[in-house]
Amino acid sequence: MREAFAARLAELERRIEDELERAAVLLADIADAIQAPSADKVQEIVDEAARVRQAGRGVDAELVIVTARQAPVASDLRLVLALIEVAHHSVLIANQFDLIGEQLTNFEPAAVDRSVTAAMLSAMTHLAGSQLLHAVSAFASRDLDRALRIDVEDDEIDKLNREVFEAAVALQDAPEQREPALRHVLVARSVERIADNAVDIAEQAAFVVTGHRSEFTDASLPRRRTLQEP
Secondary structure (H helix, E strand, O other): OHHHHHHHHHHHHHHHHHHHHHHHHHHHHHHHHHHOOOHHHHHHHHHHHHHHHHHHHHHHHHHHHHHHOOOOOHHHHHHHHHHHHHHHHHHHHHHHHHHHHHHHHOOOHHHOOOOOHHHHHHHHHHHHHHHHHHHHHHHHHOOHHHHHHHHHHHHHHHHHHHHHHHHHHOOOOOHHHHHHHHHHHHHHHHHHHHHHHHHHHHHHHHHHHHOOOOOOEOOOOOOEOOOOOO
16 A cells, blocks of 8 residues: 555656656746747747646645545655645746746847846846756755755856846836836746745755755845754
8 A cells, every 4th residue: 555655656746847847948948038039939938837837736636635545654744745845836936937928928029138138037047947957856866965056056046136137227228128128127036936946846855855844045135044954
């Protein structure tokens, strides 16, 4: 009985990890769409958002059902709790994709400032995709060292997020560029939130390995927290 339960958990884990890996790949497509927006690219983002959201909610619901039918041991229960959190973060990522799609829909390709905010935002989005892949890999491989490194990667994304904002603010004398730059700020906020969700997924990887819950970062403070062993 326990073997069947463990196999079911492994199946659900693979499912959500596959969807998150697809989401990471989609971030690379979003980076391209920022440089050259199109209706087809926006529709792809919206469609993938719906897929990731559905997968996350489906895994969450199935985890509740299969766990209710078992008497899981501590290690299984730890994994169930972590997977519920990962599924929740996948839904939050999907929600950010929808917000990004809304902004890209309103981009005027000819007005995009390709040399300032667009280029920085594109780089930031590529980094967020890599960070999400690394977080999923850390969870799948139960790699604590890799999970802890996600926090360092997040610093560069936060730095680019600030630079996108500062570049937009600096466009006071360029009203024709102000709207696309401000839309870039909103997209950057969504990308930054996706990166934060990647950090949260890495935290769940650490929880599965150590059994100890700890936040790697505190968004309100310009410093990192370190994981304390139980």
